[in-house]
Amino acid sequence: MFxxxxxxxxxxxxxxxxxxxxxxxxxxxxxxxxxxxxxxxxPILIGKEDEVFAAAEEAGFNIRGAExxxxxxxxxxxxxxKKMVELRKGKMTEEQCREALTHANYFGTMLVAMGEADCLLxxxxxxxxxxxxxxxxxxxxxxxxxxxxxxxxxxxxxxTGENEVLAMADCAINIDPTEDDLVEIATETxxxxxxxxxxxxxxxxxxxxxGSGKGETVDKMRNACAKAQAAMPDVPVDGEMQFDAATSxxxxxxxxxxxxxxxxxxxxxxxxxxxxxxxxxxxxxxxGFDAYGxxxxxxxxxxxxxxxxxxxxxxxxMAIITASLA
Numbered sequence: 001m002f003x004x005x006x007x008x009x010x011x012x013x014x015x016x017x018x019x020x021x022x023x024x025x026x027x028x029x030x031x032x033x034x035x036x037x038x039x040x041x042x043p044i045l046i047g048k049e050d051e052v053f054a055a056a057e058e059a060g061f062n063i064r065g066a067e068x069x070x071x072x073x074x075x076x077x078x079x080x081x082k083k084m085v086e087l088r089k090g091k092m093t094e095e096q097c098r099e100a101l102t103h104a105n106y107f108g109t110m111l112v113a114m115g116e117a118d119c120l121l122x123x124x125x126x127x128x129x130x131x132x133x134x135x136x137x138x139x140x141x142x143x144x145x146x147x148x149x150x151x152x153x154x155x156x157x158x159x160t161g162e163n164e165v166l167a168m169a170d171c172a173i174n175i176d177p178t179e180d181d182l183v184e185i186a187t188e189t190x191x192x193x194x195x196x197x198x199x200x201x202x203x204x205x206x207x208x209x210x211g212s213g214k215g216e217t218v219d220k221m222r223n224a225c226a227k228a229q230a231a232m233p234d235v236p237v238d239g240e241m242q243f244d245a246a247t248s249x250x251x252x253x254x255x256x257x258x259x260x261x262x263x264x265x266x267x268x269x270x271x272x273x274x275x276x277x278x279x280x281x282x283x284x285x286x287x288g289f290d291a292y293g294x295x296x297x298x299x300x301x302x303x304x305x306x307x308x309x310x311x312x313x314x315x316x317x318m319a320i321i322t323a324s325l326a
Contacts, residue, residue, distance in 0.1 A: 023047030030312030152293035171276035172294035203265035204239025
């Protein structure tokens with residue numbers, strides 16, 4: 001069952017380092033101070049040292065022990081530029097790479113690409129695109145993966161004190177995924193969900209349950225489900241199905257769903273970003289779930305994006321999650 005205690009225990013046994021691209025942001029400094037007091041995850045803050053310490057002092061956060069790296073005085077900049085030129089494979093000149101590396105999002109991503117850090121968390125002030133683009137260009141997708149996708153881990157405490165944990169995808173990256181994209185989204189979300197203690201039961205969602213509705217989107221989800229079943233023969237996968245059939249045992253029985261997923265799903269694959277984004281936010285705002293994410297999937301190293309409306313607690317939580325995926 002999901003719990004930050006288990007993740008922290010794992011990180012204490014195998015400490016990691018995490019890059020924060022917005023080193024002077026108060027929320028980043030708050031999270032960094034908490035991480036430093038726990039001694040299980042080393043923050044690397046990008047920015048000018050005097051400005052970072054001044055911002056921390058003004059906000060009242062102790063960040064002694066954090067590594068502060070200023071792109072303007074980074075001693076390995078020539079090596080970094082050379083490596084970036086190689087990674088861009090002729091798409092950017094040396095001058096263009098050097099200019100890009102003056103920006104914290106590219107500089108921080110290159111620290112991960114060069115093995116100087118284990119993972120990265122950005123987006124407190126950057127857009128999602130400005131976090132994902134350098135990751136795609138420099139860290140790239142894992143072998144066998146064609147896309148970067150995302151999932152949200154949804155957590156709600158039950159009356160028993162245990163946590164109910166769900167995974168929802170893709171709610172943030174792929175606008176209108178193809179059948180093959182949906183298969184990759186499902187397989188990556190299953191892998192991520194297992195990190196959080198989910199024993200996956202995957203529902204491919206639709207406004208139709210087993211042919212009750214017609215249309216291209218219904219066909220897409222049905223076909224993607226069949227492909228996912230072939231790709232993950234040891235994982236319960238079913239669809240297309242409506243959300244109530246996926247979550248309510250009574251509705252599942254009424255609709256004759258007996259494949260092990262109906263009424264018991266805990267991994268939800270949405271047909272497009274509209275459905276996914278709306279769905280997770282309904283669960284968060286009306287269902288009382290805490291939403292962790294978007295967690296980026298399919299990259300060669302853990303790089304995650306924050307909401308620009310995040311707070312220090314969310315930064316702290318996402319840092320632990322990101323490092324646990326390294």
